[in-house]
Amino acid sequence: MIHFTRTLRVSAAAFLTSAILMSCSKDKTEKDPIKEIEGTWMESSIHASLINYLEFHSDGTFSSTYKNSTESATIISGTYSVKGDSLKVHVAKQTTKVNGQSDALALDDNDVYDKCTFKIKDNVLSLNYISYPADAPVKTNAVFIRVTNTH
Numbered sequence: 001m002i003h004f005t006r007t008l009r010v011s012a013a014a015f016l017t018s019a020i021l022m023s024c025s026k027d028k029t030e031k032d033p034i035k036e037i038e039g040t041w042m043e044s045s046i047h048a049s050l051i052n053y054l055e056f057h058s059d060g061t062f063s064s065t066y067k068n069s070t071e072s073a074t075i076i077s078g079t080y081s082v083k084g085d086s087l088k089v090h091v092a093k094q095t096t097k098v099n100g101q102s103d104a105l106a107l108d109d110n111d112v113y114d115k116c117t118f119k120i121k122d123n124v125l126s127l128n129y130i131s132y133p134a135d136a137p138v139k140t141n142a143v144f145i146r147v148t149n150t151h
Helices: 002-024 033-037
Strands: 039-043 050-056 061-068 073-083 086-098 101-121 124-131 138-148
Touching (some): 033 101, 073 101
Antiparallel strands (some): 039 138, 050 061, 073 086, 086 101
């Protein structure tokens, strides 16, 4: 009888320990950062007469379209890569459209969003990067709202 009681206590202790450990484990499903960033985003903190759409495609290409109130637009396009929360965006071409006419310009070695990290929460994309408005680098934040989702 003593042996049975001791076995029952050890079994109960093992069961409780397992239950506690299992309840503490988190069910974290890792999100694929590339899949998360794919889609069309609209910049939220830009001047009212200027709209910026940023598009990340599943094939690693991107485009950014700046439109103003006069229906002219500047489109930059190229490639992007994601590693963890780091985003690298390389521009290969700039196209300017004015009154239905397009003028394309190929660009070499032109990266945007220098030293960029990103975070997505509740369909809001925050980019933190270094910009160079004058002589000195400036920490910059741009906020985009998801317009469409490709996954």
